[in-house]
Amino acid sequence: MTDQTLSTPPVSDDRRPDLPPPITVAGPIAWVRANLFSSPLNIALTLLSAFLIYVIVPPVLTWGIFNATWTFPPEVVTGERAPKFSDCAPGGACWIFVGARLGQFIYGFYPEPERWRVILSFVMAMVGIYGLLGAPVRFRKASGIFFFIIFPIVSFWLLRGGLGLLPVPTEQWGGFMLTLVISIVGIVLSLPIGIVLALGRRSNLPVIHLLCVIFIEFVRGVPLITVLFMANILLPLFLPPGMQVNVLLRVLVGITAFAAAYMAEVIRGGLQAIPKGQYEGAMAMGLSYWQMMRLIILPQALTVAIPGIVNTFIGFFMDTTLVSMVGLFDFLNMVKAGYKDANWVGAEITGYAFCAVVYWVICFSMSRYSMYLERKLHTGHKKR
Amino acid sequence: MAELSAGHTSSETTIAWWRDERKRAIIWQAMVVAALVAVFAFIVVNMISNLQRLGVPLGFDFLDSPAGFAISFSTIPINLESHIGRLIIVGIINTLLASAISIVLSTVLGFIIGVMRLSRNFLISRLAAVYIEVVRNIPVLVQLLFWYVAIVKLFPSVRQSINLGDIMFLSNRGIYMPRPVPQDDFGVVMIALLGGIGIAAWLKRWAARRQMETGQLFPAISVGIAIIVLLPVVASLVFGNPVAWEVPELKGFNFQGGLVMQPELTTLVIGLSVCTAAYIAEIVRGGIVAISHGQSEAAHALGLKSSWTLRLVIIPQALRVIVPPLTSQYLNIAKNTTLAGAVGYPDLFSIIGTSLNQTGRAVENIAILMAFFLTLSLLISLVMNWYNKRIALVER
Numbered sequence: 001m002t003d004q005t006l007s008t009p010p011v012s013d014d015r016r017p018d019l020p021p022p023i024t025v026a027g028p029i030a031w032v033r034a035n036l037f038s039s040p041l042n043i044a045l046t047l048l049s050a051f052l053i054y055v056i057v058p059p060v061l062t063w064g065i066f067n068a069t070w071t072f073p074p075e076v077v078t079g080e081r082a083p084k085f086s087d088c089a090p091g092g093a094c095w096i097f098v099g100a101r102l103g104q105f106i107y108g109f110y111p112e113p114e115r116w117r118v119i120l121s122f123v124m125a126m127v128g129i130y131g132l133l134g135a136p137v138r139f140r141k142a143s144g145i146f147f148f149i150i151f152p153i154v155s156f157w158l159l160r161g162g163l164g165l166l167p168v169p170t171e172q173w174g175g176f177m178l179t180l181v182i183s184i185v186g187i188v189l190s191l192p193i194g195i196v197l198a199l200g201r202r203s204n205l206p207v208i209h210l211l212c213v214i215f216i217e218f219v220r221g222v223p224l225i226t227v228l229f230m231a232n233i234l235l236p237l238f239l240p241p242g243m244q245v246n247v248l249l250r251v252l253v254g255i256t257a258f259a260a261a262y263m264a265e266v267i268r269g270g271l272q273a274i275p276k277g278q279y280e281g282a283m284a285m286g287l288s289y290w291q292m293m294r295l296i297i298l299p300q301a302l303t304v305a306i307p308g309i310v311n312t313f314i315g316f317f318m319d320t321t322l323v324s325m326v327g328l329f330d331f332l333n334m335v336k337a338g339y340k341d342a343n344w345v346g347a348e349i350t351g352y353a354f355c356a357v358v359y360w361v362i363c364f365s366m367s368r369y370s371m372y373l374e375r376k377l378h379t380g381h382k383k384r
Numbered sequence: 385m386a387e388l389s390a391g392h393t394s395s396e397t398t399i400a401w402w403r404d405e406r407k408r409a410i411i412w413q414a415m416v417v418a419a420l421v422a423v424f425a426f427i428v429v430n431m432i433s434n435l436q437r438l439g440v441p442l443g444f445d446f447l448d449s450p451a452g453f454a455i456s457f458s459t460i461p462i463n464l465e466s467h468i469g470r471l472i473i474v475g476i477i478n479t480l481l482a483s484a485i486s487i488v489l490s491t492v493l494g495f496i497i498g499v500m501r502l503s504r505n506f507l508i509s510r511l512a513a514v515y516i517e518v519v520r521n522i523p524v525l526v527q528l529l530f531w532y533v534a535i536v537k538l539f540p541s542v543r544q545s546i547n548l549g550d551i552m553f554l555s556n557r558g559i560y561m562p563r564p565v566p567q568d569d570f571g572v573v574m575i576a577l578l579g580g581i582g583i584a585a586w587l588k589r590w591a592a593r594r595q596m597e598t599g600q601l602f603p604a605i606s607v608g609i610a611i612i613v614l615l616p617v618v619a620s621l622v623f624g625n626p627v628a629w630e631v632p633e634l635k636g637f638n639f640q641g642g643l644v645m646q647p648e649l650t651t652l653v654i655g656l657s658v659c660t661a662a663y664i665a666e667i668v669r670g671g672i673v674a675i676s677h678g679q680s681e682a683a684h685a686l687g688l689k690s691s692w693t694l695r696l697v698i699i700p701q702a703l704r705v706i707v708p709p710l711t712s713q714y715l716n717i718a719k720n721t722t723l724a725g726a727v728g729y730p731d732l733f734s735i736i737g738t739s740l741n742q743t744g745r746a747v748e749n750i751a752i753l754m755a756f757f758l759t760l761s762l763l764i765s766l767v768m769n770w771y772n773k774r775i776a777l778v779e780r
Contacts, residue, residue: 035506042505049507207413211420221761223719225733226753233746237434238427318523325525325726332526348537352530356522363521 064353067092072099084343097347098354101338105354108174108329114166118177121155125184133306133373152188170248174329176358178248182320182330185252186259187313193256194263195302199293201268212264219261225322228254232326251323259316266312270305271297303377310370314363321359331355431747438744446743447472453738455730457646468739475735476756482652482731483718489657490717491710494664501669512665519662525723528655532727535651542638551631553639559650560632563643569623576619577612584608648729655727656717663713671706672698704775711768718760732756 023029036046069088076083088094098105107115128151131143159181161167173181200212219227231254235245274297282292302309324333335355339347401407435442447469454464458474459481500512519527536556540546545555553560584607591604620626632642645653675698683693724731733753740749 035504038504045503045505045508049505049511052511053507205409205413207417211416217761218758222754222757223722223733225722226750226757229733229737230750230754233740234750237431237746240430241434241437314521318521321523321525322723325723332523332529336529348533349530352526352533355526356530359523359526360518360521364517367521 063091064093068095069093070095072096082343085346088347093353094347094350095354097338097344097350101335101344104175104338105331105334106176108178108334109172110168110174110177111166111172114161114168117158117161117165121158122177122180124151124155125180133369148188148192152185170246173248175334176331178323178328179317179320179331182252182255182323182328183313183317186255186316186320189252189256190259190263190316191309193260194267195298197260197264198267198271201264202271216261216264219258220265224255224258224319225325227258228322228326230254231257247326247328251326251328255316255320255323258319259312262312262316263309266308267301267305269308270301270303273304274301306377307370307374310366310373314366314370317366318359318363331358435747440744440746442747444748446745446748449743451739451742453742455735456728457649457730468743471735472732472739472752475730475732478730478735479718479721479724479732479756482649482656482721482724482729483714485649485653486656486660486717486721487714489653490660490664490713493657493661495668497661497665498668498672501665502672516662516665519659520666524655524659524720525726527659528651528723528727531655531658532648532651535647535654539647542634545634545639551629553632553634556647557638557644558647559645560639561643561645562629562631563641564627565630567624567626567628569620570626572623573616573619573626576615580612580615583615584611587611646729648724648727651727652721652724652729652731656720659720660713660717663716664710667706667709667713668702671702674705675701700775707771707775708768711764715761715764719757 021027024033037043067089069092072083073087075081076087083096083100085094085097087096103112107118110118125147128143128147131139132147135143157163158165159168159173160170197212197216200208201216203209203212228251231250232247235250235253239245278296278300279292282296287295320330321332323330324336329337332355335351338344339351432442448467450465451468451471452464453471455462455471455474457478459477460470460474462470462474497512497515500508501516503509503512539554539556542555542557545553545560547553551562584604587602587608588604591602594600594602616626630641632639632644634640679697679701680693683697684690688696721731722733725734725737736749736753740746743749
């Protein structure tokens with residue numbers, strides 16, 4: 001009896017399949033328990049946030065999607081009359097306001113047959129930006145020349161006209177196009193100026209160091225709107241009487257000075273992240289200051305600073321809305337002008353919502369892109 | 385002799401003056417200064433001739449002339465004959481008032497959301513993340529305009545105002561709150577409060593000294609708080625209520641009495657606080673995450689209980705990371721109050737703008753505006769440097 005038990009133990013040699021972990025340890029129920037209902041405090045927080053979601057999400061969805069008016073009424077489609085705010089259902093967004101005004105929101109008062117010029121400039125800008133940030137490194141020098149030299153000249157000619165194209169005065173520029181023009185001019189000009197300012201701030205020459213510090217801290221110490229105000233009102237006073245500068249140019253001067261000061265600080269951060277050995281190595285090679293900066297330091301410093309530059313640009317892109325306060329018809333101001341039309345009184349909320357959505361989509365994707373770049377460019381040169 | 389001197393001259397390498405680094409530095413800087421002086425001279429000459437052509441004098445005498453324009457919100461008495469200088473002071477007070485309220489609100493909201501973001505509760509941390517991402521990627525001007533429409537257009541009229549427990553009323557005319565009215569015995573209770581604070585401060589020092597000498601602990605903080613709270617309460621029980629609350633009442637077409645926060649100020653404060661809170665939340669989160677887990681483990685291993693770990697180990701270190709960017713956010717709030725013009729709140733910027741249009745004194749008005757903000761930035765950065773020095777890590 002005992003022998004038999006010993007020779008054939010009551011244990012099977014076949015391996016049984018593993019049992020799934022108990023549902024209290026893994027799987028959706030366990031997840032919910034661990035993440036939402038692990039303690040009384042946690043339960044309270046979960047209920048609170050569920051309540052918040054209930055209060056916020058359904059009304060927003062109802063207003064923005066379900067109760068919203070998406071299509072023009074039949075009389076408008078057949079062209080009998082212009083659309084107006086009263087075509088929209090109450091209690092919902094009036095998206096036909098955006099539909100009716102989209103051309104102005106994008107192009108401002110730019111003449112309709114000439115709008116291809118705006119699109120072409122925009123495509124050129126996108127190609128340049130892709131070449132600088134996304135394309136393989138061997139294209140980077142060419143992209144730099146294209147984006148910082150060729151593109152500004154060509155797109156200025158395209159947008160402004162002349163030399164065979166119908167001239168379009170800057171007073172007719174507006175809407176999203178103007179926002180882009182201001183942002184892109186800002187970035188194209190502020191980056192080189194910012195580099196010079198950052199180098200100046202780290203310079204050993206006391207006079208140059210002091211001047212750069214004064215400029216940077218002065219501009220960073222005052223609000224953008226005062227810089228714009230100053231450029232708009234004081235600049236004409238500072239120039240000889242014969243020299244008239246148009247509003248757009250004045251605003252561009254102000255906003256570039258502003259962006260350059262912030263850019264300088266970002267680039268200074270990049271310069272500080274470069275180990276001292278790089279400077280010493282370059283100097284030991286007998287390179288002059290400018291050779292050292294151009295060949296050794298700046299390529300590394302700018303690479304480190306790219307995420308910061310993109311973040312600064314996002315802030316700057318949002319700050320361009322302030323030009324509406326000195327009378328330029330940028331995207332936001334164009335939307336405001338839209339609902340001031342007698343047909344569209346009452347469409348403010350829809351207008352602002354549209355504005356917010358557009359800015360949000362652009363800025364959010366840029367910030368995600370900057371996070372991606374940060375991971376991609378993290379080559380171990382950073383301190384810490 | 386001749387050989388020697390020849391050898392001497394050849395060993396001392398002669399450098400052409402344009403290659404000498406020190407001379408080049410001086411020449412460069414002299415050139416920059418000369419160019420700058422030239423530009424300034426050009427600007428000043430043009431400015432003077434332009435101002436003469438326009439018939440606008442230069443100087444700050446206009447501050448003493450009557451303004452002739454009204455301001456919708458002021459904390460000090462003004463009328464149409466008030467001098468421009470006084471109105472500018474009103475503007476400065478309004479800017480500082482809006483900044484101060486927004487700073488307090490955004491700090492509270494930002495800390496709450498920053499901690500929510502780190503919560504282990506999935507829903508709460510997601511909600512905070514969505515809030516941060518939504519708010520940070522929409523221009524603050526768009527947010528302000530949105531709040532303005534929401535508060536002025538969507539809040540109910542005075543008659544249908546939202547009633548919060550019969551003491552606070554929300555309507556499109558603003559937020560009405562009870563106003564504290566000091567009574568006769570207000571002074572006595574204030575003295576009691578100050579005395580309580582004094583005793584608590586002394587208690588804390590005494591407890592620290594005793595702990596150093598004997599190692600015995602004394603719950604100085606809780607006892608101190610109890611003294612600070614109890615003394616005024618006892619005083620007001622003995623001498624009578626020090627503060628009466630004047631509750632706003634609906635009379636006719638508007639509320640009478642109480643404190644009112646006007647819709648423009650409400651809009652500005654809500655807009656700026658909501659916006660800045662998102663940035664502050666990220667700063668707070670970054671500060672807490674930056675403290676390595678080893679710190680709290682080590683504190684626990686030393687036998688500190690978790691409230692002490694938080695107070696003595698985590699918070700002091702997190703603050704070192706949080707405070708510098710936090711101040712720059714405060715400065716941003718002060719700078720963003722200049723957007724008040726878009727929602728009709730008379731801050732310094734909009735008053736300067738009106739004054740500029742009325743008097744035509746562009747240079748002086750803008751100089752005042754710039755001087756105010758530069759002084760503010762300078763003050764804040766001085767305080768900041770002092771604070772950073774005080775809390776800086778003392779390393780070997």
